Amino acid sequence: MVKKIFYYVRASILMVLMFLIPAHASAGVDGASFDIFSYRGPKMKDLYYVITRDMDAALLAMSTKKLDVLSDIYRPGDIERLAESDFAELSAASSFHGFFVTFNVRKFPWDQTVLRQAASQVVDASRRQWTRDLFSGYCEPLSSFLPHISPYYEPMTERLPPGAPSARRHLADAGWTWDRAGWLVAPDGRKVPPTRILCPPSSVAATSTEIAELVSEALRAIGVPIEAEPIDFQAMLARVDVHDFDACTNAWTMSRDPDVLYSFYHSSMDVEGGYNMSGIADPELDSVLHDLRYAPDEPSARALASRAQKILSELMPVIPVYSRYSVSAIRNDWDGVFTTDRSTSDNELTLISMTPKEGGERPIYWNISEEIRTLNPLVSSSAYDWTVLGTIYSSMLSVNPYTFEDLPWLAESWEVTPGERGSIFTFKLRPDLKWQDGRPLTVEDVAFTIEFIKDNNIPRFFDTVKDVESTETDERAGTVRITMANTSYWHLHNIGGMPVLPKHILRNVPDWRAWQPANRPHTALDGTKLTELIGTGPFTFRESRTGEYVRMTRNEHYMLSGIGEARAK
Amino acid sequence: MITLLKRLLGSAAVLVVVLVLNFFLFRIMPGDPLTGIVDPRFSPEAKQQLAAQWGLDRPISEQFVVYIREMLSFRFGLSMMTGVPVWDELKNRVPNTVALLLPALVLSSALGLWLGVKAALRRGSIIERVVLLSGAISFSFPSFFVQLLLLMCFAYLWPIFPLRGTTSIPPPAGIAYLFDYIWHMALPVFSLVILGFGGFALYIRNMMVKAMGEDYVLMARARGLPYSRVVWNHAFRGILPPVLTILLLSLPGVVSGAVITETVFSLNGVGRFLLEATNSHDYPAAGAAFFLLALLTVACNLGADIMYVLVDPRVRRESSRG
Numbered sequence: 001m002v003k004k005i006f007y008y009v010r011a012s013i014l015m016v017l018m019f020l021i022p023a024h025a026s027a028g029v030d031g032a033s034f035d036i037f038s039y040r041g042p043k044m045k046d047l048y049y050v051i052t053r054d055m056d057a058a059l060l061a062m063s064t065k066k067l068d069v070l071s072d073i074y075r076p077g078d079i080e081r082l083a084e085s086d087f088a089e090l091s092a093a094s095s096f097h098g099f100f101v102t103f104n105v106r107k108f109p110w111d112q113t114v115l116r117q118a119a120s121q122v123v124d125a126s127r128r129q130w131t132r133d134l135f136s137g138y139c140e141p142l143s144s145f146l147p148h149i150s151p152y153y154e155p156m157t158e159r160l161p162p163g164a165p166s167a168r169r170h171l172a173d174a175g176w177t178w179d180r181a182g183w184l185v186a187p188d189g190r191k192v193p194p195t196r197i198l199c200p201p202s203s204v205a206a207t208s209t210e211i212a213e214l215v216s217e218a219l220r221a222i223g224v225p226i227e228a229e230p231i232d233f234q235a236m237l238a239r240v241d242v243h244d245f246d247a248c249t250n251a252w253t254m255s256r257d258p259d260v261l262y263s264f265y266h267s268s269m270d271v272e273g274g275y276n277m278s279g280i281a282d283p284e285l286d287s288v289l290h291d292l293r294y295a296p297d298e299p300s301a302r303a304l305a306s307r308a309q310k311i312l313s314e315l316m317p318v319i320p321v322y323s324r325y326s327v328s329a330i331r332n333d334w335d336g337v338f339t340t341d342r343s344t345s346d347n348e349l350t351l352i353s354m355t356p357k358e359g360g361e362r363p364i365y366w367n368i369s370e371e372i373r374t375l376n377p378l379v380s381s382s383a384y385d386w387t388v389l390g391t392i393y394s395s396m397l398s399v400n401p402y403t404f405e406d407l408p409w410l411a412e413s414w415e416v417t418p419g420e421r422g423s424i425f426t427f428k429l430r431p432d433l434k435w436q437d438g439r440p441l442t443v444e445d446v447a448f449t450i451e452f453i454k455d456n457n458i459p460r461f462f463d464t465v466k467d468v469e470s471t472e473t474d475e476r477a478g479t480v481r482i483t484m485a486n487t488s489y490w491h492l493h494n495i496g497g498m499p500v501l502p503k504h505i506l507r508n509v510p511d512w513r514a515w516q517p518a519n520r521p522h523t524a525l526d527g528t529k530l531t532e533l534i535g536t537g538p539f540t541f542r543e544s545r546t547g548e549y550v551r552m553t554r555n556e557h558y559m560l561s562g563i564g565e566a567r568a569k
Numbered sequence: 570m571i572t573l574l575k576r577l578l579g580s581a582a583v584l585v586v587v588l589v590l591n592f593f594l595f596r597i598m599p600g601d602p603l604t605g606i607v608d609p610r611f612s613p614e615a616k617q618q619l620a621a622q623w624g625l626d627r628p629i630s631e632q633f634v635v636y637i638r639e640m641l642s643f644r645f646g647l648s649m650m651t652g653v654p655v656w657d658e659l660k661n662r663v664p665n666t667v668a669l670l671l672p673a674l675v676l677s678s679a680l681g682l683w684l685g686v687k688a689a690l691r692r693g694s695i696i697e698r699v700v701l702l703s704g705a706i707s708f709s710f711p712s713f714f715v716q717l718l719l720l721m722c723f724a725y726l727w728p729i730f731p732l733r734g735t736t737s738i739p740p741p742a743g744i745a746y747l748f749d750y751i752w753h754m755a756l757p758v759f760s761l762v763i764l765g766f767g768g769f770a771l772y773i774r775n776m777m778v779k780a781m782g783e784d785y786v787l788m789a790r791a792r793g794l795p796y797s798r799v800v801w802n803h804a805f806r807g808i809l810p811p812v813l814t815i816l817l818l819s820l821p822g823v824v825s826g827a828v829i830t831e832t833v834f835s836l837n838g839v840g841r842f843l844l845e846a847t848n849s850h851d852y853p854a855a856g857a858a859f860f861l862l863a864l865l866t867v868a869c870n871l872g873a874d875i876m877y878v879l880v881d882p883r884v885r886r887e888s889s890r891g
Contacts, residue, residue, distance in 0.1 A: 052733050052835050056717055060725045061732045234600030234850070241601070252609060263609040273616040275609045365738070371837070371845075373651045381606050459619035463612050513622060514647055514654075546661045547837020549738050 031402030036409075041352025041561065042538045042554045043336065046363035049388055049550040051371055058367050063087050068334060068354075069366045071346040071387075073327040076136040088329040089337065091345040094149040095326035096254040098142055099208075100318040101197060101215050102240075103247045106279040109184070109192045110246060114174040115224070116316040117160055121170060122218040123319045124162035130214050131322045134207050142323040145261065145312045149342055151404045152258040152302060154309035164221045171222065184223035195246035196229040198236045205233075208249045211321055240277050250277065256404045258305040259490045262289045265312060278317035285311045295489045296423075333357050343401040351391065352538045352560060371547050375518040375533055377499055378458050388550050389499070392436075392535035396427050396446065397496030406492070410441070410500060410536065410559075416492060422467065422484035423491055429478045434557035435502050436540040438525035443480040447471040448503035450482065450495070456512055464494040505532050518544050576874055580867040587863040591856050592636050596629070602649055602850035623649055623852075636856065645857035650849055655857045658842060665735055666838040668750070669830065670823055673758045677765035678816055684766065685773025686805065689781060700774050703767030716760045716833040723756055730756040733835035757834045773812065780804040806880065813876045817869040821862050 050067060052058040055078055061067040063085065070088075073079055082088045101123075103110035110116060127141040146153045160170055175187030184192040199205070199212035212228035219226045226247070231239075239245050254260050263269050266289045267281035288308045295301035328344040330337055336353030339345045346366075356362045370384045377389050398409035408414075411427040418424070433441035452458075454465045467488070472481040484491050505522065509515045517532035518541060524530050533541040536559070539552035555561070602625070607616050620626045624635065639646045645655035688697040706715075724732045731737065735753045740746055780786060781804050789803045790796075827840035839858065846854035877884045 048738050050733075050738060053841075054717075054733075054833050054835060057720060057733050057833065057835060060720070064725065064728065064732070066732060232599065234598070234604070234848075237601065237604055238599035255610070260609055263612075269613070271613050273603075273607075273613040371841075374653065376652050379652050381608065457618050459611070459615045459622060462615035462618050463610065466614070514652060516653060545736065545740075545837075546658075547665075547835070548734050548736055551739065 031400055031405070034400060034402050036349075036398060036400075036407055037560070039338075039349055039353060039560055041354075042558065043353060043355045044364050045361055045554045047351070047391070047539050047552040047554075048363055048365050049368050049372075049552070050365050051368050051547055051549060053369060053371070055369065058369065061367075062329065062331060065331070065333075067365045067367050068331045069346055069350075069364070070329045071344075071367065072369055073329060074138070074324060076138050079138055079327055082329045087331055087333075089332045089345070090327060090329050091337075091339045092325045092327045093340070093342050093344045094140065094147065095324055096147050096149060096256070097251065097324040097326075098147050098254060099211070099249070099251040099321045099323070101212070101247055101249055101321060102278050102318045103316075104243060104245050104277075104279060105317050106243055107246075108190060109186065109195065109224070112186065113315060114171060114176065115184070115192075116319075117314070118167035118171050118222055119215075119219055119224070120316045120319050121160050121162055121167035122164050122222055123215060123321065124159060125164070126214065126218055127321060130211065134210055135322070138327070139322045139324050142320040144320060145309050145318075146258055146305075147254060147323045150254065150258065151256060152305040152309075154306050156309070156313045158310070159313060164218070167222045178223050182223055183225050192224055194225040194227070196227055198229050198231055198239060198245050198248040200233045200236060200249070201230040208251075212249050215319070215321075241272065243279065248277070256399065257490050257493055258301070258308070259293050259488075261305070261308050261312075262293045265289060265308075265317060266293075280315060280317035282311065282315055285315065293490070294487055296418075296487050297489055301489045338401075340401045342404065347401065348390070348538065349401070352558075368550075372544065372550060374516070375541070375544065375550075376512075376515050377501065377517075378453070378512045378515065379460055381460055388541075388552075390537070391539045391552060392533055392537045392541055393499035393501070394536045395497050395499055396429075397493070399497075406496065411496070414492070414496065418487070419483055422469070422486040423488070424484070425482045425492060425495060427480050427482070427496070429480070430559065431478060433536060433559060435536060436524070436534050436555050436557060437502075437522065437528075437530055438557060439502070439504060441500070441502070441536055443473040443475060443478060445503045446480045446500050447473050448506060449498070449501045452501075452506050452512075453498075458512060461498060464498050467491065468495070499535070502534050505534055573875075576871060580871055583867055584860075584863060588637065588640055588860060591640075591859050591863075592633055595850065595852055595855060598850070600850050602852055604850070606649070636852075639853065640856065640860055646853040648846070648854040649851040650845065650854060655854050658854065659839065659857065659861070662837055662839045662842055665836055666824060666827060666831075666840065668735075668754050669757055669761070669836060669838060670820075670827060672754075673761035673765060674816075674820070674823065676758070677762045678769055680762065681766040681769030682773055682812075685770040686777055686800065688770065688774040689777030690800065692778070697774070700767070700770045704771030705767070707764050707767035710764075712760075712764050713829050713833055715764055716757075716830060719756060719760050719763070720833065735836055757830050757836060760834075761830060772815065773808070776808040776811065777804060780807045783807065809880045810877050810884075813880065814873045817873040817876070818866075820869050821866040824862065824865065 052061060052067065055075065058067060058070055059078060059081060062070055073082065079090065082090050103116055105111050124143065127143060131139050131141045140148065143156055144153055160166065171184065177185045179185055179191060186192065197212040197216055199208045202209040209228060209230050216226045216228045236248060240248055263275040265276060265280050265285060267276065267286050269276035270279045270281060285308065288304055288311060292301060292304040292308055295304055326344050328346040330345045330350070333356060334354050335357050336350065336355050337345045338347060338349035338353055351364070354364055368384050368387055372385055372388060373382050374380050374385060375388060377393055380386065380389060394410055396409060396411035398407040400407050410429060410433060412430045413428045415426045416423055417426070427446065429441070429443055429446070435441055450465055450468055450471050453461045454468055467485045469483045469485045473479070482495055505517070520532040522530050522532045522534065531541055538555055538558045538560070540555045541550070542553055543551040602623070603616060603619055606619060617626070624632060643656065647653065648655050648658050651658060684696060684700050688700040691697060720732065723730045731753050735750060737749050741749050785807070786799060786804045789799045824839060827838055828844045830836065831838040831841040842854070843858045846858055
């Protein structure tokens with residue numbers, strides 16, 4: 001017992017220390033005073049994305065200076081080893097990850113709102129304890145439908161009192177009874193049948209199985225005959241797809257925009273290929289989620305997101321359980337590490353600011369824990385691929401790492417105006433932007449990217465551009481005007497966050513599905529041999545060895561480089 | 570000749586069955602190839618576009634025809650995971666898998682064979698104890714544990730081997746690259762030899778002990794033949810057919826089982842690709858990989874049959890009669 005308490009205390013201290021690091025690293029700066037254009041870089045010439053799949057091997061490599069940056073650290077043992085090491089500095093931040101228990105509300109007994117509310121009451125009482133027991137403090141309990149880090153997070157303050165006795169009272173008040181064996185009977189006399197929580201097997205996701213068992217045990221305490229049923233993950237998804245389940249566990253990584261709630265809880269998404277797994281269909285919720293999806297501005301989006309979360313906390317189609325911290329480590333012989341309480345050290349500003357403490361020039365070795373599947377930006381949806389692609393391509397807007405608000409990036413300003421049918425976005429591009437091959441980036445590139453994606457129905461960006469009605473460019477003014485078919489505040493984030501691709505490359509792509517830009521040679525204006533993987537990001541792609549590494553070199557045309565600085569002056 | 574022809578026809582029939590099963594089993598298996606690609610930000614319409622992109626919206630008969638055409642022409646199509654032709658993906662990986670498995674198989678079988686025979690001839694000696702112990706170790710310890718231990722000892726505490734991959738970063742040029750490659754493959758190969766030779770030696774030892782007690786070996790010794798000739802030309806030759814069968818038929822299993830070694834040492838090989846293709850329901854990649862594995866199995870089977878004929882005169886006589 002004493003050992004266990006000591007373990008929790010140690011874990012808690014480590015987490016507190018990790019969260020203090022950002023405050024120390026970026027002292028004196030906050031969201032309002034943050035100026036992304038005060039940063040200059042990249043300082044280092046060479047960057048290697050090194051593929052090391054085994055975390056133990058990655059930790060050994062980091063201790064021997066073979067790796068500088070390590071992301072996606074989630075095993076408590078690894079976090080402790082790094083926290084106690086003398087070679088690495090850890091940083092942690094809340095993330096957009098969320099783990100839920102989803103009920104199938106299409107059939108009895110989980111079609112009963114009162115029962116789902118009672119289930120959430122028993123989970124509310126134990127969530128903190130479970131998270132601490134299973135993750136040693138390296139995850140945070142999640143009781144909301146959007147993670148705490150979301151700018152639209154709504155604390156669930158008007159919840160029913162937690163605990164099994166309160167849940168039993170709540171059920172009794174609604175007319176539920178218990179049979180002699182102690183199992184629940186609905187007000188209409190139907191006995192609650194034995195049900196199952198589908199979860200992946202412990203060999204695949206040990207904590208998911210344990211949570212399913214803990215939730216089952218807690219629900220049995222209020223008279224629900226329920227068991228965890230570990231099955232193959234793909235088999236679980238297949239059963240959920242055809243609604244052949246009572247409840248299941250699932251986890252998502254969401255984004256800063258709350259319109260993802262539409263995908264999860266709007267009745268129109270309860271279709272094949274849709275993400276409304278619970279099958280919740282509530283007219284009021286549908287209406288609010290629809291309005292949220294097409295919210296005209298930020299204040300109305302905020303109000304609608306809040307309302308949607310309140311309705312969800314009454315309907316409880318899913319029970320939130322925990323959210324993972326994002327943890328990364330960087331060798332402590334580097335200066336220039338940038339972190340905030342919402343962003344771990346493995347970010348672009350760190351990448352461009354890193355300099356060795358001992359001075360001089362040194363390559364950066366940045367770990368990727370899975371193989372790069374494809375470097376085709378039109379098809380890739382893997383986060384590992386986008387670690388590399390994100391260093392190459394940029395979008396018109398960026399995100400404030402302190403507040404998650406929009407920041408100008410390739411676009412120095414933007415304007416949203418109401419049109420006849422929908423919003424009109426006018427982006428004014430920064431002057432003198434250049435592609436990595438030295439050619440100028442113009443508004444034509446922005447318009448062509450959108451049109452190319454729309455004309456080819458490219459699935460990866462289909463939802464981003466499907467509502468674009470037309471694009472108009474004004475080369476002299478440096479503006480691109482994008483007219484949408486409808487109004488939605490999120491169009492700005494979708495269009496503004498989309499990578500801009502070079503027209504002079506894209507127009508020669510024979511088959512976008514099979515396009516492998518990293519394998520197709522291209523010559524820069526100065527005669528340098530490059531590939532068609534050309535963007536405006538801080539590093540230029542040079543070479544990739546499948547399963548081994550990706551080599552990049554500093555982009556001298558990057559807008560935050562010294563050249564950019566001179567131009568800005 | 571007729572026997573060989575019969576075997577060839579039988580092998581072709583097996584391949585046809587594998588081809589058909591490969592197509593239907595992957596589609597019957599629970600799961601969806603698009604699951605690994607889409608996320609909640611994909612609308613159902615976007616998912617439909619994706620299905621259309623990969624031809625998954627076409628009738629199953631049409632998909633089957635395309636599949637058979639791709640397999641028989643060895644084109645295999647594009648991998649759904651990477652968008653790269655499956656053939657290119659395999660071409661990238663096969664050399665690493667061969668460089669890992671071939672030396673490991675040759676060294677572990679040669680060492681296992683030599684130790685197994687020695688152990689059988691010197692009962693109760695230290696060699697026999699080594700064989701028994703190494704056999705027990707190879708059966709008792711999970712391979713990832715032994716490999717991580719080796720990595721810890723020889724790449725970290727005593728860093729004479731690299732921690733990961735098949736090449737240094739950046740890789741050296743010219744002939745130095747070859748040495749660098751060998752240096753990187755040495756520890757993974759060594760780990761497989763350590764894990765593999767014990768079981769093989771134990772197997773050889775047991776068979777040799779039995780063979781040494783056979784009447785024909787006793788007869789050879791009674792004839793006054795030199796001891797080494799009795800051992801190698803009589804006893805060992807008697808156990809050769811099952812040894813060859815075991816060796817050849819273990820090859821396909823070793824290829825698919827290389828996934829753990831490839832993960833621990835971050836090697837870019839076929840085993841890992843096969844696992845990922847299967848898990849993510851990458852129909853073209855998994856179909857191609859399983860088809861090639863089936864080809865390898867059938868070829869090894871055929872090879873074992875031919876070897877039988879070559880090393881065992883009894884089989885040769887039966888074949889010529891039949």
